[in-house]
Amino acid sequence: MLAALYHERWEHESAYYALRHTLGQGRPLRSGDPVGVEQEMWAQLTLYQALRTVMVQAAESRPGTDPDRCGFTIALQAARDLVVQAAGIATVPDASTIGVIGQRVLAGLLPPRRPRVSTRKVRSSVSRYAERQDDGRPDRSRTVTCLYVAILEPAHEQPALPAVSRDDRIATYSQRRRHRILDLLHEEPGRPWRPRDIAARFGDVTLETMYRQLNRWAANGLIHKLGPGLYTATQWSPTPLPPAEIR
Numbered sequence: 001m002l003a004a005l006y007h008e009r010w011e012h013e014s015a016y017y018a019l020r021h022t023l024g025q026g027r028p029l030r031s032g033d034p035v036g037v038e039q040e041m042w043a044q045l046t047l048y049q050a051l052r053t054v055m056v057q058a059a060e061s062r063p064g065t066d067p068d069r070c071g072f073t074i075a076l077q078a079a080r081d082l083v084v085q086a087a088g089i090a091t092v093p094d095a096s097t098i099g100v101i102g103q104r105v106l107a108g109l110l111p112p113r114r115p116r117v118s119t120r121k122v123r124s125s126v127s128r129y130a131e132r133q134d135d136g137r138p139d140r141s142r143t144v145t146c147l148y149v150a151i152l153e154p155a156h157e158q159p160a161l162p163a164v165s166r167d168d169r170i171a172t173y174s175q176r177r178r179h180r181i182l183d184l185l186h187e188e189p190g191r192p193w194r195p196r197d198i199a200a201r202f203g204d205v206t207l208e209t210m211y212r213q214l215n216r217w218a219a220n221g222l223i224h225k226l227g228p229g230l231y232t233a234t235q236w237s238p239t240p241l242p243p244a245e246i247r
Contacts, residue, residue: 011068018072019048051075051101058102069109078104159200166204177205178217185223185233192230 020026023044031037055070078101098106168176181198199210211229218225224234
Protein backbone atom coordinates (compact mmCIF):
# COMPACT_ATOMS: atom_id res chain seq x y z
CA MET A 1 0.00 0.00 0.00
CA LEU A 2 2.77 2.45 0.89
CA ALA A 3 4.63 1.63 -2.32
CA ALA A 4 1.49 2.36 -4.36
CA LEU A 5 0.77 5.61 -2.55
CA TYR A 6 4.34 6.84 -3.02
CA HIS A 7 3.68 7.53 -6.71
CA GLU A 8 0.64 9.65 -5.81
CA ARG A 9 2.42 11.91 -3.36
CA TRP A 10 2.35 14.81 -5.82
CA GLU A 11 -1.41 14.82 -6.43
CA HIS A 12 -2.13 17.46 -3.81
CA GLU A 13 -0.70 19.91 -6.31
CA SER A 14 -3.69 19.17 -8.56
CA ALA A 15 -5.99 20.58 -5.89
CA TYR A 16 -3.96 23.79 -5.71
CA TYR A 17 -4.01 24.12 -9.49
CA ALA A 18 -7.78 23.52 -9.65
CA LEU A 19 -8.47 26.15 -6.99
CA ARG A 20 -6.14 28.79 -8.32
CA HIS A 21 -6.26 28.38 -12.10
CA THR A 22 -9.32 26.30 -13.04
CA LEU A 23 -11.80 27.87 -10.63
CA GLY A 24 -10.19 31.25 -10.11
CA GLN A 25 -8.63 31.45 -13.61
CA GLY A 26 -5.52 32.90 -12.01
CA ARG A 27 -7.26 36.12 -10.96
CA PRO A 28 -6.96 37.57 -7.45
CA LEU A 29 -9.97 37.56 -5.18
CA ARG A 30 -12.39 40.39 -5.82
CA SER A 31 -13.19 41.15 -2.18
CA GLY A 32 -11.43 44.09 -0.62
CA ASP A 33 -11.99 43.33 3.06
CA PRO A 34 -11.18 40.31 5.29
CA VAL A 35 -14.83 39.28 5.69
CA GLY A 36 -15.39 39.26 1.96
CA VAL A 37 -12.16 37.34 1.30
CA GLU A 38 -13.16 34.68 3.83
CA GLN A 39 -16.63 34.38 2.29
CA GLU A 40 -15.21 34.07 -1.22
CA MET A 41 -12.66 31.45 -0.16
CA TRP A 42 -15.32 29.34 1.56
CA ALA A 43 -17.49 29.57 -1.57
CA GLN A 44 -14.66 28.28 -3.78
CA LEU A 45 -13.76 25.49 -1.35
CA THR A 46 -17.41 24.42 -1.12
CA LEU A 47 -17.78 24.33 -4.89
CA TYR A 48 -14.52 22.41 -5.24
CA GLN A 49 -15.58 19.82 -2.66
CA ALA A 50 -19.01 19.40 -4.26
CA LEU A 51 -17.52 18.81 -7.70
CA ARG A 52 -14.97 16.34 -6.36
CA THR A 53 -17.76 14.45 -4.58
CA VAL A 54 -19.75 14.14 -7.83
CA MET A 55 -16.62 12.95 -9.66
CA VAL A 56 -15.96 10.22 -7.09
CA GLN A 57 -19.60 9.09 -7.20
CA ALA A 58 -19.41 8.90 -10.98
CA ALA A 59 -16.24 6.77 -10.81
CA GLU A 60 -17.79 4.45 -8.21
CA SER A 61 -20.82 3.89 -10.45
CA ARG A 62 -18.50 2.18 -12.92
CA PRO A 63 -16.53 -0.50 -11.01
CA GLY A 64 -12.80 -0.48 -11.64
CA THR A 65 -12.65 3.18 -12.68
CA ASP A 66 -9.87 5.18 -11.06
CA PRO A 67 -11.20 8.55 -9.79
CA ASP A 68 -7.94 10.10 -11.01
CA ARG A 69 -9.23 9.67 -14.57
CA CYS A 70 -12.16 12.02 -13.93
CA GLY A 71 -11.49 15.46 -15.34
CA PHE A 72 -12.12 18.38 -13.01
CA THR A 73 -12.41 20.81 -15.92
CA ILE A 74 -15.16 18.67 -17.50
CA ALA A 75 -17.10 18.62 -14.23
CA LEU A 76 -16.75 22.38 -13.81
CA GLN A 77 -17.90 23.12 -17.37
CA ALA A 78 -20.87 20.79 -16.99
CA ALA A 79 -21.88 22.52 -13.75
CA ARG A 80 -21.61 25.93 -15.44
CA ASP A 81 -23.77 24.78 -18.34
CA LEU A 82 -26.48 23.63 -15.93
CA VAL A 83 -26.43 26.96 -14.12
CA VAL A 84 -26.46 29.07 -17.28
CA GLN A 85 -29.12 27.00 -19.03
CA ALA A 86 -31.18 26.56 -15.82
CA ALA A 87 -31.89 23.01 -16.90
CA GLY A 88 -33.87 20.80 -14.54
CA ILE A 89 -34.16 23.36 -11.76
CA ALA A 90 -37.85 22.55 -11.19
CA THR A 91 -37.41 18.78 -10.93
CA VAL A 92 -35.88 16.71 -8.17
CA PRO A 93 -32.99 14.57 -9.53
CA ASP A 94 -33.19 10.81 -9.12
CA ALA A 95 -30.84 9.68 -6.36
CA SER A 96 -30.13 6.43 -8.20
CA THR A 97 -28.54 8.21 -11.16
CA ILE A 98 -25.24 10.04 -11.30
CA GLY A 99 -26.69 13.13 -12.97
CA VAL A 100 -25.58 15.20 -15.92
CA ILE A 101 -22.21 16.16 -14.43
CA GLY A 102 -21.33 12.55 -13.68
CA GLN A 103 -22.41 11.41 -17.14
CA ARG A 104 -20.20 13.98 -18.85
CA VAL A 105 -17.28 13.07 -16.62
CA LEU A 106 -17.61 9.38 -17.51
CA ALA A 107 -17.94 10.25 -21.19
CA GLY A 108 -14.64 12.10 -21.14
CA LEU A 109 -12.46 9.96 -18.92
CA LEU A 110 -8.78 10.76 -19.04
CA PRO A 111 -6.23 8.04 -19.89
CA PRO A 112 -4.82 6.09 -16.94
CA ARG A 113 -2.05 7.96 -15.16
CA ARG A 114 1.42 6.53 -15.36
CA PRO A 115 3.39 6.08 -12.12
CA ARG A 116 5.55 9.05 -11.25
CA VAL A 117 9.10 7.73 -10.99
CA SER A 118 11.05 10.92 -11.63
CA THR A 119 14.08 11.47 -9.45
CA ARG A 120 13.75 13.99 -6.67
CA LYS A 121 15.72 17.17 -7.09
CA VAL A 122 16.19 20.15 -4.81
CA ARG A 123 15.81 23.50 -6.47
CA SER A 124 18.72 25.85 -6.19
CA SER A 125 18.07 29.07 -4.29
CA VAL A 126 20.03 30.91 -6.98
CA SER A 127 18.79 29.27 -10.16
CA ARG A 128 16.01 26.77 -10.71
CA TYR A 129 17.97 25.37 -13.67
CA ALA A 130 21.18 24.68 -11.79
CA GLU A 131 22.67 21.24 -12.09
CA ARG A 132 22.27 18.95 -9.11
CA GLN A 133 25.42 17.88 -7.34
CA ASP A 134 26.58 14.29 -7.66
CA ASP A 135 24.88 12.65 -4.69
CA GLY A 136 24.80 9.08 -5.95
CA ARG A 137 21.20 9.16 -7.16
CA PRO A 138 20.33 8.59 -10.85
CA ASP A 139 19.87 11.67 -13.01
CA ARG A 140 17.16 10.05 -15.13
CA SER A 141 13.88 8.42 -14.20
CA ARG A 142 13.97 4.70 -13.57
CA THR A 143 11.21 2.20 -12.96
CA VAL A 144 10.91 1.21 -9.30
CA THR A 145 11.02 -2.58 -9.13
CA CYS A 146 11.38 -3.13 -5.40
CA LEU A 147 11.55 -1.27 -2.11
CA TYR A 148 13.58 -2.03 0.98
CA VAL A 149 12.23 -1.10 4.41
CA ALA A 150 14.71 -0.69 7.25
CA ILE A 151 13.26 -1.02 10.76
CA LEU A 152 15.23 1.12 13.18
CA GLU A 153 15.33 0.62 16.90
CA PRO A 154 13.69 3.44 18.85
CA ALA A 155 16.13 5.94 20.23
CA HIS A 156 16.77 5.90 23.92
CA GLU A 157 14.90 8.54 25.82
CA GLN A 158 17.12 11.45 26.69
CA PRO A 159 17.31 12.43 30.34
CA ALA A 160 15.20 15.37 31.37
CA LEU A 161 17.12 18.58 31.90
CA PRO A 162 16.66 20.71 35.02
CA ALA A 163 14.00 23.41 35.00
CA VAL A 164 16.25 25.92 36.75
CA SER A 165 19.90 26.69 36.07
CA ARG A 166 22.38 26.71 38.93
CA ASP A 167 23.80 30.12 39.74
CA ASP A 168 27.57 29.72 39.63
CA ARG A 169 28.54 33.37 39.99
CA ILE A 170 29.78 32.75 43.52
CA ALA A 171 31.70 29.58 42.55
CA THR A 172 35.43 29.53 42.07
CA TYR A 173 36.78 30.15 38.59
CA SER A 174 37.59 26.49 37.95
CA GLN A 175 34.06 25.47 38.94
CA ARG A 176 32.22 28.01 36.83
CA ARG A 177 30.18 26.71 33.96
CA ARG A 178 32.10 28.55 31.25
CA HIS A 179 35.44 27.20 32.43
CA ARG A 180 34.15 23.63 32.64
CA ILE A 181 32.50 23.76 29.20
CA LEU A 182 35.61 25.22 27.58
CA ASP A 183 37.65 22.39 29.09
CA LEU A 184 35.12 19.89 27.75
CA LEU A 185 35.25 21.29 24.21
CA HIS A 186 39.05 21.37 24.18
CA GLU A 187 39.24 17.72 25.24
CA GLU A 188 37.86 16.83 21.78
CA PRO A 189 38.57 19.90 19.64
CA GLY A 190 37.33 18.30 16.43
CA ARG A 191 33.97 17.15 17.77
CA PRO A 192 30.83 19.23 17.14
CA TRP A 193 28.74 19.52 20.29
CA ARG A 194 25.03 20.15 20.59
CA PRO A 195 23.66 22.31 23.42
CA ARG A 196 21.51 19.48 24.76
CA ASP A 197 24.47 17.10 24.94
CA ILE A 198 26.49 19.66 26.88
CA ALA A 199 23.60 20.49 29.22
CA ALA A 200 22.95 16.80 29.88
CA ARG A 201 26.67 16.29 30.56
CA PHE A 202 26.65 18.73 33.49
CA GLY A 203 23.02 18.48 34.63
CA ASP A 204 22.85 21.92 36.26
CA VAL A 205 21.65 24.14 33.39
CA THR A 206 18.46 24.44 31.37
CA LEU A 207 18.51 24.01 27.60
CA GLU A 208 17.42 27.61 27.05
CA THR A 209 20.26 28.94 29.19
CA MET A 210 22.71 26.63 27.43
CA TYR A 211 21.71 27.96 24.01
CA ARG A 212 21.97 31.56 25.20
CA GLN A 213 25.39 31.15 26.79
CA LEU A 214 26.87 29.21 23.87
CA ASN A 215 25.69 31.85 21.41
CA ARG A 216 27.22 34.58 23.55
CA TRP A 217 30.54 32.78 23.88
CA ALA A 218 30.60 32.15 20.12
CA ALA A 219 29.97 35.84 19.46
CA ASN A 220 32.87 36.70 21.78
CA GLY A 221 35.19 34.26 20.00
CA LEU A 222 35.62 31.83 22.91
CA ILE A 223 34.13 28.95 20.89
CA HIS A 224 33.26 28.39 17.25
CA LYS A 225 29.70 27.98 15.91
CA LEU A 226 29.65 25.51 13.03
CA GLY A 227 25.96 25.90 12.25
CA PRO A 228 22.51 25.86 13.86
CA GLY A 229 22.96 24.11 17.20
CA LEU A 230 26.55 22.94 16.59
CA TYR A 231 29.55 24.25 18.51
CA THR A 232 33.18 23.30 18.79
CA ALA A 233 36.39 24.56 20.36
CA THR A 234 38.09 27.51 18.74
CA GLN A 235 41.30 26.52 17.03
CA TRP A 236 43.71 29.28 18.10
CA SER A 237 47.29 29.64 17.06
CA PRO A 238 49.56 32.57 17.95
CA THR A 239 50.48 34.94 15.15
CA PRO A 240 54.26 35.10 14.82
CA LEU A 241 55.75 38.52 15.38
CA PRO A 242 57.66 40.14 12.53
CA PRO A 243 61.42 39.84 12.83
CA ALA A 244 63.06 42.78 14.57
CA GLU A 245 64.94 45.17 12.37
CA ILE A 246 68.70 44.90 12.65
CA ARG A 247 70.28 48.22 13.28
